Amino acid sequence: MTKRGRLEIIKDILQIIQNNRGEINITPLLRKTNLSSKQFYKYLEEIKNKNFITEKTLLQNKKILLTIRGNKFLEKYKTIINFIQEFEL
Amino acid sequence: MSPGMMKSIAMQQALNLDILYSFIIILCSLMIYFGTKELYDLSSHRGIKYFRLAFLFFAIAYFFRSFIKFILIYFNIPEIMQLSPKAFGTLTIMAFMYFSIMAIFYLLYSVIWKKINSNKIYIFHITAILMTFVSIFSHSQLIYLLINLLILIIAITTVLIAHKKKRKQNYTYLAYILLSFFWALNILDILIPDFFRNTQLIIYLVSSGIFFIILYRVLRNTGAN
Numbered sequence: 429m430t431k432r433g434r435l436e437i438i439k440d441i442l443q444i445i446q447n448n449r450g451e452i453n454i455t456p457l458l459r460k461t462n463l464s465s466k467q468f469y470k471y472l473e474e475i476k477n478k479n480f481i482t483e484k485t486l487l488q489n490k491k492i493l494l495t496i497r498g499n500k501f502l503e504k505y506k507t508i509i510n511f512i513q514e515f516e517l
Numbered sequence: 518m519s520p521g522m523m524k525s526i527a528m529q530q531a532l533n534l535d536i537l538y539s540f541i542i543i544l545c546s547l548m549i550y551f552g553t554k555e556l557y558d559l560s561s562h563r564g565i566k567y568f569r570l571a572f573l574f575f576a577i578a579y580f581f582r583s584f585i586k587f588i589l590i591y592f593n594i595p596e597i598m599q600l601s602p603k604a605f606g607t608l609t610i611m612a613f614m615y616f617s618i619m620a621i622f623y624l625l626y627s628v629i630w631k632k633i634n635s636n637k638i639y640i641f642h643i644t645a646i647l648m649t650f651v652s653i654f655s656h657s658q659l660i661y662l663l664i665n666l667l668i669l670i671i672a673i674t675t676v677l678i679a680h681k682k683k684r685k686q687n688y689t690y691l692a693y694i695l696l697s698f699f700w701a702l703n704i705l706d707i708l709i710p711d712f713f714r715n716t717q718l719i720i721y722l723v724s725s726g727i728f729f730i731i732l733y734r735v736l737r738n739t740g741a742n
Contacts, residue, residue, distance in 0.1 A: 435560055435562065478559075478561070497559075500559065501559045501560075504555070504556065504559055507556065507738070507739060507740055508556050508559065508560045508562070508565075510738055511553070511556055511565070511735075511738045511739060512562060512564060512565065514689065514734060514738045515564075515568060515627070515628075515689050515734075515738075516628050516679065516680075516689055516690070517562065517564025517565055517567075517568055517627050517628065
């Protein structure tokens with residue numbers, strides 16, 4: 429199995445949230461991503477800064493929600509990868 | 518018709534051709550730059566960033582090449598050119614050389630950045646500035662040729678290193694080598710005007726063709742209209 433690249437990891441995280449009806453608790457998300465805790469929080473911070481996700485806290489329960497921009501990334505993921513491959517960037 | 522008048526008409530035609538050529542390159546470059554904006558905004562991919570910057574720099578370079586003359590003439594402000602035609606010419610050629618060398622460097626860096634674990638873009642800027650100053654102030658045709666040859670060798674080496682071990686047939690590298698080659702011919706055409714007296718139109722056509730091919734592939738892959 430080859431090592432996942434940055435964009436693929438971001439896509440996988442967002443895909444997990446999307447498959448969970450657009451929102452998920454942080455612990456199952458961490459488990460499903462197959463990333464180390466350190467890596468997971470690094471990527472979570474990045475996708476939060478890029479407004480792909482938002483956080484909502486309800487009764488001390490932290491939920492991660494997929495934003496419209498996050499959905500847009502998933503929509504365009506294939507195009508981005510094709511573009512990178514086409515121009516070997 | 519007097520020989521002076523004929524010369525004046527020929528010069529006007531050459532300027533018109535130059536402006537049209539610059540306009541085509543600027544248009545293609547800006548379409549590539551803005552057509553890839555969304556992909557970069559979403560991905561923050563460094564390769565896409567350098568690729569876009571390359572075409573932004575091409576657009577700026579060709580603006581200085583001749584389009585600026587069109588704007589000054591069209592808006593009826595030729596006084597700026599007439600203040601000191603030599604200084605105006607030198608400054609615009611310097612700007613063209615610097616921005617176009619940087620464009621080539623960015624294009625090459627976009628395919629090789631993964632292999633270089635550093636982000637020292639300032640080295641490219643310093644090299645481009647040095648090359649520009651040496652080219653402009655040496656007044657030696659041999660130095661122009663050597664600098665262009667050096668950039669062409671850098672371009673071919675970079676492309677070959679980046680393409681090594683890749684099995685998939687891809688014509689992107691060929692397009693980049695041709696782009697660098699015709700860019701070098703463009704520089705020589707400006708610095709040594711008599712060098713390509715009879716082949717200038719062919720150089721313009723082939724250069725425009727390469728930009729059109731890259732633009733077509735960008736539009737096809739981004740799904741942009």
